Amino acid sequence: MENKIINLGIFGFGVVGQGLYEVLNRTKGINARIKKICIKDPNKSRPIDSSYFTTDKNEILEDPTIDVVVELINDTEAAFDIVSTALRNGKAVVSASKRMIAENLPALYELQSANKVPFLYEASSCASIPIIRNLEEYYDNDLLNAVEGICNGSTNYILTKIFEENLSFETALQQAQELGFAETDPTLDIEGYDPKFKLVILLLHAFGTFVKPEEVYNFGIHHLNDFDIQFAKQRNCTVKLIAQCRRQNGSVFAYVLPHLVKEHNLLYDVYNEYNGILLESAFTDKQFFVGKGAGGTATGSAVLSDISALLYNYRYEYKKIKQNNQPNFTNDVKLKVYLRYKTPDQVDLAEFFNISEKYESPEWRYVVGTINLQKLKDAGWLKKKDVNLLVLE
Amino acid sequence: MENKIINLGIFGFGVVGQGLYEVLNRTKGINARIKKICIKDPNKSRPIDSSYFTTDKNEILEDPTIDVVVELINDTEAAFDIVSTALRNGKAVVSASKRMIAENLPALYELQSANKVPFLYEASSCASIPIIRNLEEYYDNDLLNAVEGICNGSTNYILTKIFEENLSFETALQQAQELGFAETDPTLDIEGYDPKFKLVILLLHAFGTFVKPEEVYNFGIHHLNDFDIQFAKQRNCTVKLIAQCRRQNGSVFAYVLPHLVKEHNLLYDVYNEYNGILLESAFTDKQFFVGKGAGGTATGSAVLSDISALLYNYRYEYKKIKQNNQPNFTNDVKLKVYLRYKTPDQVDLAEFFNISEKYESPEWRYVVGTINLQKLKDAGWLKKKDVNLLVLE
Structure with a gap:
């Protein structure tokens, strides 16, 4: 034309x-x-x-x-x-x-x-x-291992305000809405559906694999409370809502989950409505792209x-x-997570491979342990509002 | 094919x-x-x-x-x-x-x-x-204002080792050479010629402007000493060798110069042999690319x-x-710089528009002031090994 x-x-x-x-x-x-x-x-x-x-x-x-x-x-x-x-x-x-x-x-x-x-x-x-x-044109020849990043501007804005300015979740959400970064109904953003749709698209262009959105597990920041925020801060971490897809033993897994992110991680410094994407490949190691994700x-x-x-x-x-050598999609991967709840009946700790830390107080309990992604996806107990999850690096 | x-x-x-x-x-x-x-x-x-x-x-x-x-x-x-x-x-x-x-x-x-x-x-x-x-394919439609970044892996490796691990310049350079990031003759890297060649190429793909390498001023990290490093650290800054081209009043200027870089700057966190490029455009604000720059x-x-x-x-x-609406190249731009020297006869302070800080000690002197880029390019006194320059943000 x-x-x-x-x-x-x-x-x-x-x-x-x-x-x-x-x-x-x-x-x-x-x-x-x-x-x-x-x-x-x-x-x-x-x-x-x-x-x-x-x-x-x-x-x-x-x-x-x-x-x-x-x-x-x-x-x-x-x-x-x-x-x-x-x-x-x-x-x-x-x-x-x-x-x-x-x-x-x-x-x-x-x-x-x-x-x-x-x-x-x-x-x-x-x-x-x-x-x-870039995935289409530039990474076709490289042995791409993973695409990982922050690809929802409104939740990243909310998390930035919570961690950098000590705003409450509600005030931060309202600000994001006023600035036009968040929808009037913010469910798709804060529960991690919006970044999941993006991840499904990226998965195709990264690896050539078709996946239905419902096959991919997403859990957002809608259950994040002050106790979780303190937990993150005590470990010198921030929380970021991470979408990732990654090769593992010839397959590829994918999810959208809130992560505890340490300061040395390039994603730590992606603030406000900005998005950041890390590509990992065999020859170029990490490559990092940052830009405005909303507006x-x-x-x-x-x-x-x-x-x-x-x-x-x-x-x-x-x-x-x-090229017809796409990896198959899988949810069979072990994740190290922090699981916070109120009472023992709210969660099923038997689902964990192992538990390395256990904490109890009259207000909140948590465990740190390893669990399969498929178990998390199937777990009804993560829908309870007293229960929250953070992936540990 | x-x-x-x-x-x-x-x-x-x-x-x-x-x-x-x-x-x-x-x-x-x-x-x-x-x-x-x-x-x-x-x-x-x-x-x-x-x-x-x-x-x-x-x-x-x-x-x-x-x-x-x-x-x-x-x-x-x-x-x-x-x-x-x-x-x-x-x-x-x-x-x-x-x-x-x-x-x-x-x-x-x-x-x-x-x-x-x-x-x-x-x-x-x-x-x-x-x-x-990306400049060819993606930024053709946007109102690109500037391309700025670290595009020499070996000097960035050296600066990282100096600022993060307190290594001497010589030890850091030797390490870079051993790792294959720096040439046996490191002059092109440490005096800023290598990033200048890259900048000349980027300038064409960013703005459509042809510039000869000799028209662009480059000053590297070869005069950096402990006094400069202390100066940077006292101001909570690091030093990065920055190549940039930027629109200004319908023209475009370009240079390679060492910059004092503050912690909030995305380029601060580009370490070792990694390169980082910041694009600034009217609609997308800043976009940032990071990846390995050597090896x-x-x-x-x-x-x-x-x-x-x-x-x-x-x-x-x-x-x-x-498209035939390229900006003209110019060296007519004011820069705020730190200029360190030993004795007053080594520099010509009359070239400055103004001087806002002045420091004297038996060992070293410095001024902070504003000077035209063309004056720096023409200044013979910057070739003296007692004289160093850092651009301030």
């Missing part, structure tokens, strides 16, 4: 959509213009001219002059419908909908392949960090990077799928 | 060449094999079969079955001759020779363009960090990434050159 002006049809005009509009307006080198924006509510007041807007999706999907569909809406089902129709209609698609993508990766992979059109989604994982592109223009900028890449006919090659 | 096996002709079999050989051997997904390696000394004992080797460059350059020439030698003139002949002969070229590339960028740009062959050189800047590829397999891995990219017909687009 080089040297021609591409016409964009955008779905959604929330934080990211408006960020994209702003970024596009201030960037001179990109030959792309917005032709139409499809929104749900025609009566909402908008900061730009009303002629841009429509409520009819077919004004974009069936307009032959629109080259690229940019999908930025929150409704997972509607998003999948839009993206798959656009791909079938031969349009290139850019999307930022991590949940929709994570839940439909095999179908979307087939669609972009069968219709021979590019489908790019850099903004869906870690916003401004070009991690998918309209940071995410809009990632969307625009995809649009710009389309101008140069870029598409994901999915080389690791094609 | 997808799905065919590509034949490599390699020039040089030193640390990087052997690193490439090892990386290539252990990577299954790459359809590339070494056909011939051209070396200077046929009598040197080599770890691999002698049938690989030749001393006749034409056995590679004129072999029509060799698709890709990989240039990994130390001799700048010979390297340019090899690379330009290969490009003229229609072969794709991968090179790690930062000095040769930095000194010949306009000619090399013309050659790859005129002969329509790819010329890739990711390993020439920051070894394992995919910074050129055979880290650099070999970057070379292999370029070879792998060739399999997918990748080449640098040099979009920022083509």
Whole structure:
């Protein structure tokens, strides 16, 4: 598409959509213009001219002059419908909908392949960090061992405020919401679903392995209390919500879990809404990427990077799928964890391989021990609000 | 070239060449094999079969079955001759020779363009960090303000040992040499020439601006003494050798200078032979890349990434050159510096705009003040071994 002006049809005009509009307006080198924006509510007041807007999706999907569909809406089902129709209609698609993508990766992979059109989604994982592109383009030849990091800006903002400024969980969450880093319903963030969707996408581009979100265990920071925070501080640690996937004996395991992180760890210094990703490979040891993980223009900028890449006919090659030596997914891995609870009946310590520390007080109890990830995933007792878990390094 | 096996002709079999050989051997997904390696000394004992080797460059350059020439030698003139002949002969070229590339960028740009062959050189800047590829592919649309970082592994190793383990400069340098991070003649590293060559390459891919190495001022860590180290420590700082290029009023300035770096700066935590690059842009704020900046397999891995990219017909687009709105290069920028000397006749303080601190003792004197970068570049007095300079944040 080089040297021609591409016409964009955008779905959604929330934080990211408006960020994209702003970024596009201030960037001179990109030959792309917005032709139409499809929104749900025609009566909402908008900061730009009303002629841009429509409520009819077919004004974009069936307009032959629109080259690229940019999908930025929150409704997972509607998003999948839009993206798959656009791909079938031969349009290139850019999307930022991590949940929709994570839940439909095999179908979307087939669609972009069968219709021979590019489908790019850099903004869906870690916003401004070009991690998918780097995993695709740069780490295809290396013996990648692990992708590990902080890929949820709002929980990282909350944890930073708790550990650096001694704010309460509630105040920190409210601040994150006011700054636009956290959704009005923060469940997906604080329970670790949002980083899990990103992890499922990264897993495919890192190792070529398709995994369903429900196969991956996530436990967030929603049970974190003052006792846990003291425990971390006494050990000169902070807490970070870590998403990781890692090779082990020819398989790959993955999870999203809160970790106790020591000061020497590069992830310790990733603050506020920033995201940080550590890649470990056989030849280059550790590589580390840091960038803003939330916010309209940071995410809009990632969307625009995809649009710009389309101008140069870029598409994901999915080389690791094609190389056909993907590791299998497993939850069979031992983790050393801190498990905090109130009364012994709340947890099942028999699930542990071993327990190395045990603490009791009238308020709280904890053990430090080793347990299988699959046991944690199956454990009903982790749903009890008196019970919290932290992975130890 | 997808799905065919590509034949490599390699020039040089030193640390990087052997690193490439090892990386290539252990990577299954790459359809590339070494056909011939051209070396200077046929009598040197080599770890691999002698049938690989030749001393006749034409056995590679004129072999029509060799698709890709990989240039990994130390001799700048010979390297340019090899690379330009290969490009003229229609072969794709991968090179790690930062000095040769930095000194010949306009000619090399013309050659790859005129002969329509790819010329890739990711390993020439920051070894394992995919910074050129990211500047090319990902930051073309963003309003990039600055590229700043540590891009010399051996000086960073030396500075780490000085500040973290209180080693002397000489002991730290010797360790770096023993570990293969520093050359036998370390002048290019410790005087800041090596990071300057990298900076000249990054400047082109960041902003589209061609600059000759001699236009860019570099001052290394060769004058650093115990007094300077104490000065830094008293201010809770470390010293890092920083290469940076930065937009300012429509122009771009660049330099390699030792900086006083505070603990909150992300570059503070880049230790040993690691490199770290901070990108600043209008929309994504800061982005940070960290990875190994020296060592055979880290650099070999970057070379292999370029070879792998060739399999997918990748080449640098040099979009920022083509967009034709490059900033001009300038040395007209004010810097706040610490200048240490022994006697007043050794420096010319009249060159400063202003001086905010002045210190005298029988052993050493220093001033803190503001001075123009062009004045520093022209100042003969910075060559005196009693005089040292540190940029303040």
